[in-house]
């Protein structure tokens with residue numbers, strides 16, 4: 001099991017209520033226990049991850065954006081389907 005999966009399982013076990021609204025990951029994303037050591041590592045929906053990445057990119061310096069763009073290009077080329 002990977003650390004990411006272990007955290008996801010812990011968060012799901014901690015928060016998920018099958019009778020509440022939303023999927024388990026939606027419910028975990030809404031967790032407000034900021035004092036929990038796993039809080040910043042908890043799973044989030046793809047939509048939220050995309051939004052947070054965009055916000056982080058917006059706040060980067062020009063140099064940081066250039067580095068991020070180069071890295072994103074490398075990742076895109078490496079993992080693009082042929």
Ligand code: SF4
Pocket residue numbers: 010011012014015028031032033036037038039040042
């Ligand atoms: S981050 Fe929230 S859901 Fe995850 S273990 Fe901590 S308190 Fe539970």
